[in-house]
Amino acid sequence: MKRSFIEVKKAMYSALEDTYMRTGVGRGMQNYAEKYEGIFSREDVQQLKREVSELRRHVLKNIEQLYKQAIESLTKNGVYAYYAKTRQDALSILDKIIQPHELVVKSKSLVGEEIGVRDFLRLRGNEVWETDLGEFIIQLKNEKPAQMVAPALHIPREEVAALFEKQFNKKFSPDDLEGMVATARNFLRDKIARADTGITGANAISAREGTVVTVENEGNIRLTMTMPRKHVVLSSVEKVYPSTVDCVKAALTQSYFAGYDKPTYVSLTSTPSGTGDIEKVMVRPAQGSKEMYVILLDNGRLDAASSFLSDGLRCIKCGACQLVCPVFSVDGPAWGGDTYTAAIGIVWTAIVEGVDSAKPLSYFCLSCNACNEVCPADIDISGTIRLLKSSKVK
Numbered sequence: 001m002k003r004s005f006i007e008v009k010k011a012m013y014s015a016l017e018d019t020y021m022r023t024g025v026g027r028g029m030q031n032y033a034e035k036y037e038g039i040f041s042r043e044d045v046q047q048l049k050r051e052v053s054e055l056r057r058h059v060l061k062n063i064e065q066l067y068k069q070a071i072e073s074l075t076k077n078g079v080y081a082y083y084a085k086t087r088q089d090a091l092s093i094l095d096k097i098i099q100p101h102e103l104v105v106k107s108k109s110l111v112g113e114e115i116g117v118r119d120f121l122r123l124r125g126n127e128v129w130e131t132d133l134g135e136f137i138i139q140l141k142n143e144k145p146a147q148m149v150a151p152a153l154h155i156p157r158e159e160v161a162a163l164f165e166k167q168f169n170k171k172f173s174p175d176d177l178e179g180m181v182a183t184a185r186n187f188l189r190d191k192i193a194r195a196d197t198g199i200t201g202a203n204a205i206s207a208r209e210g211t212v213v214t215v216e217n218e219g220n221i222r223l224t225m226t227m228p229r230k231h232v233v234l235s236s237v238e239k240v241y242p243s244t245v246d247c248v249k250a251a252l253t254q255s256y257f258a259g260y261d262k263p264t265y266v267s268l269t270s271t272p273s274g275t276g277d278i279e280k281v282m283v284r285p286a287q288g289s290k291e292m293y294v295i296l297l298d299n300g301r302l303d304a305a306s307s308f309l310s311d312g313l314r315c316i317k318c319g320a321c322q323l324v325c326p327v328f329s330v331d332g333p334a335w336g337g338d339t340y341t342a343a344i345g346i347v348w349t350a351i352v353e354g355v356d357s358a359k360p361l362s363y364f365c366l367s368c369n370a371c372n373e374v375c376p377a378d379i380d381i382s383g384t385i386r387l388l389k390s391s392k393v394k
């Protein structure tokens, strides 16, 4: 949604008065700050960062060839794979895959937010549930995600307790985090067990093998992709790497720079489930999904690859830059477009919503360079924002 500079300024000034939001963001940033030094200083993490930074440059140079190769490889694997040029194209593909009466569960997906998949499905009659806890909280509050990895970062425990009380008709103490998590777990497990379709994102997809790589801690992605009959992957063209090994490196880097010293689960998914245990004859499905679909969204990315915004496409969406940003620390998600927030979020807004939507947001960047210093992909985030601010950029 395009807003004027005055409208953005008004939203950002009123966010300064939002003590709940500032408490949530402040606690989240503090907890991240306590962890990241220890993780970033590890030699294995630094080595991985160097490799992934190089890989991202390679991916960007070969973006068209890689995503086309991935579609071929996925198709050979028995996966229905699609390129979606626009948000509307992606929704039209989903419209054919998912029937209006189906129960749908989904894991966190920024591409899903970008195309508004939850609202789209609900408006056509689907029951839809977010299975990532942060995204579930966002769904209950009916908001956009605050941050790439922790979507509910701006919602403090007191507010989560109030949201849960309304949803589950039961009192929760704000300090009973275990009780709240267990309640969400029971509720969502029941939905996952009965769902017809599971939608997940992807951290990376390999062009050569046609393998989808995801990294997570909650375990909800694995359940969402394996329990329902249909598994739909919503991803985007810049997430395709040459090989599966490259994908795993990118997924690990994303997890480390998001502040986790090790990921709980890394999943590699190449085909619908099957078994060859009887006479080596492949029968589908076995315990996992019967059908698998992958949608690779463009939505401005291929155009951006040959523009001044190309640097932004090297982002692996770890969210590290957001968690060190002084403007984000006081304004939270108020500083952002429809999906993406904070400094790199301004660049992503320019890519997927257009320069006109991002420009009013760009003037609030302080050019402190804190984002550039933490970025594992070595993106010149503040430099790109300076170009956005320039009146020469149309």
Ligand code: SF4
Pocket: 148, 257, 314, 315, 316, 317, 318, 319, 320, 321, 322, 344, 371, 374, 375, 376, 377, 378, 379, 381
């Ligand atoms: S710009 Fe860099 S630090 Fe920020 S989310 Fe992307 S990869 Fe992570």
